[in-house]
Every structure is written in structure tokens, then in C-alpha cells.
Amino acid sequence: MKSNLVYCGDCIEIIIKNIDEKSIDLVFADPPYNLSGNGLRWEGNKTGGNWYMVNEEWDKMTNCEYLQFTEKWITACQYVLKDHGSIYISCTYHNIAEIMVVLKQLNFKINNIITWQKINAMPNMTKRVFTHSSEFIVWAVKGRKWIFNYAELKNINPEKQKDGSLKQMRDVWSLPLVQGNERLKNEDGKSLHPTQKPEEMLKRIIIASSNKNDIILDPFLGSGTTAVVAKKLGRNWLGIEKNIKYAKAAQKRINQNL
Numbered sequence: 001m002k003s004n005l006v007y008c009g010d011c012i013e014i015i016i017k018n019i020d021e022k023s024i025d026l027v028f029a030d031p032p033y034n035l036s037g038n039g040l041r042w043e044g045n046k047t048g049g050n051w052y053m054v055n056e057e058w059d060k061m062t063n064c065e066y067l068q069f070t071e072k073w074i075t076a077c078q079y080v081l082k083d084h085g086s087i088y089i090s091c092t093y094h095n096i097a098e099i100m101v102v103l104k105q106l107n108f109k110i111n112n113i114i115t116w117q118k119i120n121a122m123p124n125m126t127k128r129v130f131t132h133s134s135e136f137i138v139w140a141v142k143g144r145k146w147i148f149n150y151a152e153l154k155n156i157n158p159e160k161q162k163d164g165s166l167k168q169m170r171d172v173w174s175l176p177l178v179q180g181n182e183r184l185k186n187e188d189g190k191s192l193h194p195t196q197k198p199e200e201m202l203k204r205i206i207i208a209s210s211n212k213n214d215i216i217l218d219p220f221l222g223s224g225t226t227a228v229v230a231k232k233l234g235r236n237w238l239g240i241e242k243n244i245k246y247a248k249a250a251q252k253r254i255n256q257n258l
């Protein structure tokens, strides 16, 4: 099976057709959260600049369709994961319920629910609920022999003990939303992808649950973050992205990160 490829198309079809059973060491999946549709926007926001709620065609399903979609793609990932493999799924309060139900139905073991605390979260424009400033990453495993590179994680943990010595990595990660040079832009200067994930997040996940030359699958590649970080860390990767514009942008970003 070839690796280090961006496939353009539907991840369920591509996984079934092109990826061998039990061939993948680690899956990172950042699926549609199913929160688009209301077109909320806030232009001229003084604290964080213009704000647009994600509003993309790939992110609009009924609740029933979304549960079925979640079942299908997680089942496909389970088929290609090795027995010691891990799956990390990024989600928010919108879709964590469906993801947890499906993982439990498929007999995955849940190891952690990591909280991403967004230190530069946008203010809440409705002023009717607490400001949303977190997302989650569910880490689940197939069998009992999962990889966890504990010592390496301690080494890269920016948090230290009071005396400056190394500290265990906790399950709350305080990281900013992607901005500055890391953020991919269109020619008009707007963000190329609405949900580009921080490279630091992928670095922690890849170091935690894979080793050099392992193969990592991202079924919802988006702007290519997983592939770029996998390549930097000496891992092989496969990425799948349905939208041709994002697939091309991801390929370009990967080629530039030689």
C-alpha cells in the first residue's frame, strides 16, 4: 500500500477501496461538527476582528444523518487500524455525544478526553450563554497494547514543576487558535480553511501515540495539518479530503514543508 498521499474524495469510500485492513498505526480525525447553517457573523468585532461562524456545505446534516455518518466513518477507521492502534477524534459539545456512543458501540476503549482550552477564543456574540472556549479530543484504542510515549511527552511539555523539572502532560491543553504565519490564507487575505488545527496539537498527538516510520491516517485532512506535522516528525501519512480546493491547498502546504 502506498503512503504519503492526499486522496481527494469521500473518506468512507476511499478507506474501503484503497487502505489495507490493519495497516494504520494512528488515526487523527477532525470530522464535520455539524454546526453550520445559521450563517452567524460578526463584522467589526473590536476584540478579535471579524468573526464568521463555520458555514460550509460539508457541515450540514440532520441529527439522524449525522449519527449514521459518524457510525460509517468510525467503522471504516476501525477496519484499517492495527490492533495496537489509536484513534484521536476532535469534537465540540455539538458532536461529542454521537462520537462517544459510536466508539462505545464498536468496543473501543476510551483512554482520555483531552480538553483544548482556546486561549484566544472569540467572545460570545449572543451574550446568552457562557463564552465557548474549549474543544475536545477523544483518544480511543482498539486493544490493550496502545503506544504512549510518556517520557517524550514530558520532554515537550511546556508546563514545568515548581522547581523547573519536567512534568507529566495533563489532559488540558492551552493553545491558541491558529493565527499569524501558521494560518493559511486565500489571495483575498481571508483564512483559507475555517477550522485549521494548531500544529502543536498534532505534534502532541503524533508523539504520544506513534513512532518514527509509523503510518498516520487523517480522513478529514482539510488544510493538511496532520500530514505536515507527521512529515516533520518522520512518520508516514495518508490524507483524505473531499473538497478539491482544500485537497490542493493541503498538497501545496505539504510540498512546501520539505
Ligand SMILES: C[S@@+](CC[C@H](N)C(=O)[O-])C[C@H]1O[C@@H](n2cnc3c(N)ncnc32)[C@H](O)[C@@H]1O
Residues within 6 Å of the ligand: 009, 010, 011, 012, 030, 031, 032, 033, 058, 193, 195, 196, 197, 198, 219, 220, 221, 222, 223, 224, 225, 226, 240, 241, 242, 243, 246
Ligand atoms: C473540520 S475540517 C478538518 C480541518 C483540518 N483538521 C485542518 O487542520 O485543516 C473537516 C474537513 O473534512 C472535509 N470533509 C467533509 N466530509 C468529508 C468526507 N465525507 N470525506 C472526506 N473529507 C470530508 C471537509 O471538506 C473539511 O475540509
